[in-house]
Amino acid sequence: MSTADAVFAALTPTIEGIVATFGRSCEVVLHDYRDQERSVVAVAGSVTGRVPGDAMSEIGLRVLAAGDDARNEVGYLTRAQDGRVLKCTTLPLRDVDGTLIGALCINIDMSAITRATGVLSDLLGLSAAEETTATTDFSGDLDQVVESLVKRAERAHAVPVAALGRDERLTLVRSLHEAGVFSLRGAPARIAKRLGISRTGLYNDLAELKKDQP
Template sequence: MTADAILEALKGVVPGLAATFGRSCEVVLHDYRQPDHSVVAVAGGVTGRRVGGAMSEIGLAVLAAGDEAVDELNYLTRTPDGRLVKSSTMPLRDEHGTVFGALCVNLDVTALRQVGDLLADLAGGGGAPTATTFSDDVEEVVDAVVRAEELALAKPVAGLGKPERLRLLRALDRRGVFHLRGAAPKVAARLGISRASLYADLAACRTEPTDEER
């Protein structure tokens, strides 16, 4: 089936799948061919997604992986308001095997976790939950990814030296940030450099070997 045919078929499945799990469930259908407004269908209100919204950092990672993307099942995230969410992201492939989107299921397991350790296995995942940004605003998603890298560097990204800036841009590129339309000027503004400088640095990141490759 073509990508459009698969999306049309799944649009009819999304409400029924969400209803099966009740009000704690949200199902989101993404078309990654339009990453800055990838949400084409949604049912449920766990993360507040809306049709026409942008993908999250998780979606960016799938997009960055391209055709090598695999199902990411039962991982834990935490919403900005503190709710614990068990999620699964399943890439969608067209008739050529090309990844073009994803079907995502988000289940609010906050209440289950509050019951106690006895229900921890039911809530899923043994590791600590990671924070992610579920937003319909591309700028918020880009800002969240930059903030995460800022934490990893343990310093503000504005005013970084060139070696550190190149490492940051390489990390952002790996996470798929620059697939989003308009991401480059937003990142340049956060770094305090011109767009021309950012594009030059990004080109260097993509051609120069990493420390591990040297």
């Protein structure tokens, strides 16, 4: 058994204990990044609807892209596509050599706490805080995750990607790069097809972005 296999074998029963401790609002997802298309190897609880065999989310892409620089991200907020606010923790997993092999993700549905906070705010005469939490795609399909990122860019520019000028497209490609999409195997072909350009055109865009990096 490899070191990575031993890590996942040890953590698989552990995630059930974490969920049992925090209750039904908690979900724990174990990712094995050696299989990017089916990185989810175990799930305890049900908050985002993830199941074994699903792909990583936008959050996973970000961790994968960070590679050796990936660090624990604890207690950050995001929003599921159905509008629920989630408090999440992402813990990168490494083998004995320090190579990134996966991640342990804890997602807590804040709906009940949010409702209780609203009631208390009303009773105390306080104004509810404005929520600006970004939405995360937990669909479990990498093509759908990429599609969500592209559509977000379309909304930001208020035009479809096919109508973007070169500078606007470079901004979009930069955002996809920063989101970790290009860490995926076969990403250039996927992205080029979605943007309606050739792979050569996409590689030229990436080369242009590299010129701007210090």
